[in-house]
Amino acid sequence: MFDYRSIATEGAARTGIFTTPHGDVSTPAFMPVGTVGTVKGLITEEVEALGAQVVLANTYHLYLRPGHELVRDLGGLHRFMRWDGPILTDSGGYQVFSLADIREVEDDGVIFRSHIDGSKHTFTPESVMEIERALGADIIMAFDECPPGGATRDQAQEANRRTLSWLERCRRRFDELEHETDVPKQALFPVLQGNVFDDLRLEHARQFQDLGEWRGFGIGGLSVGEAKEDMWRVLEALHTALPEDRPRYLMGVGYPDDLLEAVARGCDLFDCVAPTRNARHGTVWTSEDGQVNLKAARFRDDTRPVDPGCDCYTCSRYDRAYLRHLVVANEWLSVRLLSIHNLRFLVRLAEQSRQRIEAGTFDGWRRDWLDRYRRAEDVGSDQR
Amino acid sequence: MFDYRSIATEGAARTGIFTTPHGDVSTPAFMPVGTVGTVKGLITEEVEALGAQVVLANTYHLYLRPGHELVRDLGGLHRFMRWDGPILTDSGGYQVFSLADIREVEDDGVIFRSHIDGSKHTFTPESVMEIERALGADIIMAFDECPPGGATRDQAQEANRRTLSWLERCRRRFDELEHETDVPKQALFPVLQGNVFDDLRLEHARQFQDLGEWRGFGIGGLSVGEAKEDMWRVLEALHTALPEDRPRYLMGVGYPDDLLEAVARGCDLFDCVAPTRNARHGTVWTSEDGQVNLKAARFRDDTRPVDPGCDCYTCSRYDRAYLRHLVVANEWLSVRLLSIHNLRFLVRLAEQSRQRIEAGTFDGWRRDWLDRYRRAEDVGSDQR
Numbered sequence: 018m019f020d021y022r023s024i025a026t027e028g029a030a031r032t033g034i035f036t037t038p039h040g041d042v043s044t045p046a047f048m049p050v051g052t053v054g055t056v057k058g059l060i061t062e063e064v065e066a067l068g069a070q071v072v073l074a075n076t077y078h079l080y081l082r083p084g085h086e087l088v089r090d091l092g093g094l095h096r097f098m099r100w101d102g103p104i105l106t107d108s109g110g111y112q113v114f115s116l117a118d119i120r121e122v123e124d125d126g127v128i129f130r131s132h133i134d135g136s137k138h139t140f141t142p143e144s145v146m147e148i149e150r151a152l153g154a155d156i157i158m159a160f161d162e163c164p165p166g167g168a169t170r171d172q173a174q175e176a177n178r179r180t181l182s183w184l185e186r187c188r189r190r191f192d193e194l195e196h197e198t199d200v201p202k203q204a205l206f207p208v209l210q211g212n213v214f215d216d217l218r219l220e221h222a223r224q225f226q227d228l229g230e231w232r233g234f235g236i237g238g239l240s241v242g243e244a245k246e247d248m249w250r251v252l253e254a255l256h257t258a259l260p261e262d263r264p265r266y267l268m269g270v271g272y273p274d275d276l277l278e279a280v281a282r283g284c285d286l287f288d289c290v291a292p293t294r295n296a297r298h299g300t301v302w303t304s305e306d307g308q309v310n311l312k313a314a315r316f317r318d319d320t321r322p323v324d325p326g327c328d329c330y331t332c333s334r335y336d337r338a339y340l341r342h343l344v345v346a347n348e349w350l351s352v353r354l355l356s357i358h359n360l361r362f363l364v365r366l367a368e369q370s371r372q373r374i375e376a377g378t379f380d381g382w383r384r385d386w387l388d389r390y391r392r393a394e395d396v397g398s399d400q401r
Numbered sequence: 402m403f404d405y406r407s408i409a410t411e412g413a414a415r416t417g418i419f420t421t422p423h424g425d426v427s428t429p430a431f432m433p434v435g436t437v438g439t440v441k442g443l444i445t446e447e448v449e450a451l452g453a454q455v456v457l458a459n460t461y462h463l464y465l466r467p468g469h470e471l472v473r474d475l476g477g478l479h480r481f482m483r484w485d486g487p488i489l490t491d492s493g494g495y496q497v498f499s500l501a502d503i504r505e506v507e508d509d510g511v512i513f514r515s516h517i518d519g520s521k522h523t524f525t526p527e528s529v530m531e532i533e534r535a536l537g538a539d540i541i542m543a544f545d546e547c548p549p550g551g552a553t554r555d556q557a558q559e560a561n562r563r564t565l566s567w568l569e570r571c572r573r574r575f576d577e578l579e580h581e582t583d584v585p586k587q588a589l590f591p592v593l594q595g596n597v598f599d600d601l602r603l604e605h606a607r608q609f610q611d612l613g614e615w616r617g618f619g620i621g622g623l624s625v626g627e628a629k630e631d632m633w634r635v636l637e638a639l640h641t642a643l644p645e646d647r648p649r650y651l652m653g654v655g656y657p658d659d660l661l662e663a664v665a666r667g668c669d670l671f672d673c674v675a676p677t678r679n680a681r682h683g684t685v686w687t688s689e690d691g692q693v694n695l696k697a698a699r700f701r702d703d704t705r706p707v708d709p710g711c712d713c714y715t716c717s718r719y720d721r722a723y724l725r726h727l728v729v730a731n732e733w734l735s736v737r738l739l740s741i742h743n744l745r746f747l748v749r750l751a752e753q754s755r756q757r758i759e760a761g762t763f764d765g766w767r768r769d770w771l772d773r774y775r776r777a778e779d780v781g782s783d784q785r
Contacts, residue, residue: 054726058442058733060718083726087702091722099718318471334444334483338475342438342467349442349733 019204019232021264025375029256029283032374035233035264037103037155038202039095042070044264044285045370047276047363048105050293053078054088054098056360057293058353061100066330067357068364071103071156073288076148077112081131081138085151093153105288106154107268108145108208110161111237122162124179142186146205150194154203156266158235159187161208166242173212176238177221180210185228204232206266212238213247215254222258233264236284240269245278252282259283273302273366274390277383280370287367292359296352299344302362303327304386307393311355316341329361330354403588403616405648409759413640413667416758419617419648421487421539422586423479426454428648428669429754431660431747432489434677437462438472438482440744441677442737445484450714451741452748455487455540457672460532461496465515465522469535477537489672490538491652492529492592494545495621506546508563526570530589534578538587540650542619543571545592550626557596560622561605564594569612588616590650596622597631599638606642617648620668624653629662636666643667657686657750658774661767664754671751676743680736683728686746687711688770691777695739700725713745714738 021044023033035042049056049064051072056064064072074094079085088097094104110127113120117129126141142160149157160183164176184207191205207225211217225231236255239248252267259265266286267279276287295301299311303324311323322332323340331340331354343351373379405428407417419426433440433448435456440448448456458478463469475481478488494511497504501513510525526544533541544567548560568591575589591609595601609615620639623632636651643649650670651663660671679685683695687708695707706716707724715724715738727735757763 053730053732054723055732055734058737060734060738078730082730083701083722087722091702091704091720097723097726099723317467318475320475336475338467338471339438339481339483342481346437346462346466348437348439349736350439350444352733353442353737354444 018201021233021262023262025377027374027377027379028281029253030281030370030374030379031261031283031285032371033264033285035285037071037204039101039103039155040070042103042286043371045276045280045367046070046286047360047367048073048286048288049360049364050075050288050290051098051100052290053082054094056356058349058356061098063330063357064100064360065102067361068368069102069360071105071286072100073105073107074098074152074154075109075112076106076145076152077109077116079106079152080109080148081133085148089151089153095153103156104154105156105266105286106149106152106158108149108158108160109140110145110158110208111163111268113140114163114165122179124182126160142183143190146187146190146194150191150203156204156206156233157191159184159205159207161210161235161237163208163210163238163241164212168212170212170214170217173210173214173217176212177210177217180208181221181224184225188228206233206235207231208235208237208268209255210238211251213243213251215251218251218255219258222255226260231263233266233286234259235266235268237268239267240271240275245275248275249278249282252279252284256283273363274387276363276366277370277387280367280374281380281383287363289363292363293352293356296355296359299341299351299355301355301358303393304390305393307390307396311337311341311344311351313341323355323358324362327358327361328365329358331358402585405617405646407646409761411758411761411763412665413637414665414754414758414763415645415667415669416755417648417669419669421455421588423485423487423539424454426487426670427755429660429664429751430454430670431744431751432457432670432672433744433748434459434672434674435482435484436674437466438478440740442733442740445482447714447741448484448744449486451745452752453486453744455489455670456484457489457491458482458536458538459493459496460490460529460536461493461500463490463536464493464532465517469532473535473537477535479537487540488538489540489650489670490533490536490542492533492542492544493524494529494542494592495547495652497524498547498549506563508566510544526567527574530571530574530578534575534587540588540590540617541575543568543589543591545594545619545621547592547594547622547625548596552596554596554598554601557594557598557601560596561594561601564592565605565608568609572612590617590619591615592619592621592652593639594622595635597627597635599635602635602639603642606639610644615647617650617670618643619650619652621652623651624655624659629659632659633662633666636663636668640667657747658771660747660750661754661771664751664758665764665767671747673747676747677736677740680739680743683725683735683739685739685742687777688774689777691774691780695721695725695728695735697725707739707742708746711742711745712749713742715742
């Protein structure tokens with residue numbers, strides 16, 4: 018359980034299989050975000066039909082509403098949301114630092130106010146492990162401090178120190194909870210911080226491994242506003258610093274081009290709210306035209322699918338003219354149909370990456386794909 | 402085409418089959434509302450799975466957005482919204498009188514301002530026939546004046562007069578458009594007005610029939626705030642005044658209990674936005690507990706389906722605890738899942754009515770059903 022088996026590599030890019038109690042995950046894989054126990058607007062059959070293998074849920078949100086103890090009493094998150102496949106829960110760290118209204122960060126933990134009703138709560142490494150245990154996801158993330166993009170070296174160092182000490186406490190509490198059963202039910206992934214400072218990143222990676230074995234690693238604190246080159250450089254530095262036989266989850270990434278760049282640098286798991294958030298604004302990804310907004314007048318009588326090469330439900334069934342109408346009329350069906358398309362777009366990019374890496378043709382394919390996509394983006398931005 | 406064949410009657414209640422170019426409609430039937438060419442949030446496969454046979458679309462909305470000419474150029478409404486079954490379009494009269502911002506009502510037609518952008522438009526009987534022709538629904542409604550609930554006898558009389566004169570003009574323009582083809586593609590239904598005044602209702606029914614043959618009749622101007630007894634009395638008066646061999650569409654009705662009462666009084670077709678509007682507020686219909694709002698704390702850990710006797714997707718798959726969580730968290734999936742349940746609830750009530758009328762057991766069943774539903778409503782209102 019929780020083994021990562023490599024199938025093929027091409028340069029730093031890897032394809033493999035990660036085993037969980039709720040099924041295998043072929044990597045690279047994009048994980049749709051199911052914030053409060055629902056991939057926004059979709060039923061789980063639709064998520065499955067996208068080819069999604071794992072869904073992510075947010076500990077912070079589920080802790081506040083409906084409450085982790087209720088989810089546990091109702092049979093755990095899989096049962097609650099009717100998803101039998103693997104689930105990953107984040108630690109709530111990112112949300113506490115970005116969403117919650119007021120907070121005090123101490124070595125013991127974080128005191129914050131709910132963004133819903135202002136009520137006061139405390140997360141400690143121990144309490145987060147208990148919450149994630151109650152939710153019952155297959156992969157759970159350790160409680161970390163994620164400094165904002167643009168943090169100074171001193172801030173990054175301080176966040177690293179705290180994240181490391183919290184990780185030790187997470188591990189201890191996790192082991193206590195895990196020892197209640199014979200077979201491992203959950204894998205705890207630590208979250209690497211260090212912002213854009215390569216040496217801090219490498220130090221964190223070393224310190225984590227000094228603490229013992231891990232089933233996989235989260236790479237946090239990227240895609241928070243730094244320059245793209247900084248992100249790629251950090252990933253390149255981490256590639257050899259992390260064990261080959263463990264999956265690497267690049268948290269919060271990403272857009273189609275970022276996903277391919279990160280796969281090329283050895284990342285295996287991805288999540289991002291962009292597919293559904295973009296759908297809410299009528300924005301879709303296409304292989305030929307890059308990212309486009311369907312509100313544009315030129316789609317008014319366009320009877321082509323969103324992306325003629327796409328195999329998603331939306332593209333197999335509806336045309337741009339109808340979808341544009343739904344977007345312009347603020348009809349919720351547009352959000353649903355465009356979410357399906359955007360999610361499938363990323364899930365399929367990861368699928369295609371797996372196939373290409375196995376065939377040893379990933380790098381050329383990736384370069385061609387990115388060239389075409391970025392060229393279309395440039396044309397598109399002229400038309401917008 | 403457009404024949405109504407009676408299968409059985411029980412008292413005033415009737416079951417039969419109405420033939421349209423896009424398929425037969427077994428009556429009584431509830432028609433989901435697809436305002437701008439989408440039953441809110443649902444794909445057409447889901448609408449079909451509900452057992453819905455006809456969907457309704459709103460002429461006023463489609464005229465404003467995306468425009469009837471565009472819909473025609475894209476192949477008509479069936480093709481546009483990917484629904485191969487029968488469609489009914491209303492005439493826009495009701496929306497113009499209730500939604501549009503500013504209006505002048507003249508004998509020639511109605512001048513109104515769009516509720517979307519304030520732009521100025523005119524509907525005449527002739528233009529509405531052209532719009533409905535362009536949309537291409539199977540059943541189209543004549544342009545009528547619907548006076549508000551609580552209108553005086555004089556106002557009702559004046560609206561009747563105008564509706565009658567508009568009907569003649571609708572008929573003329575409809576015939577011109579229809580004669581362009583060999584087979585009838587559309588059936589024009591007139592809309593009976595007369596508010597709660599029985600004699601005006603009967604006079605209107607006579608006047609309509611003096612104009613010639615109709616494929617069916619709309620009964621408008623009810624369920625607009627009048628007392629329930631007034632509605633039932635008007636329907637009872639109309640029952641013998643309308644030809645037996647034509648379907649009767651009671652416009653804008655209704656809630657489950659109203660639907661059963663109207664079936665008992667000889668009505669065949671129904672539509673209402675309540676199933677989807679209630680879903681947006683977390684309100685559902687159940688056979689045992691009447692109408693309930695899932696936000697109530699007692700559903701927090703309730704692992705029963707919304708309605709244990711229901712065969713809809715939502716009830717077969719999810720429990721009240723999860724649905725309540727989605728409602729409380731304002732997740733759009735709740736609207737979708739509760740819409741499916743509420744729509745299926747009404748579609749099934751119509752189905753059960755057909756079966757019961759055919760078996761000659763409708764009346765007793767209806768009384769028992771209404772007793773149970775209303776008793777539960779009373780209990781429910783104590784708990785709310």
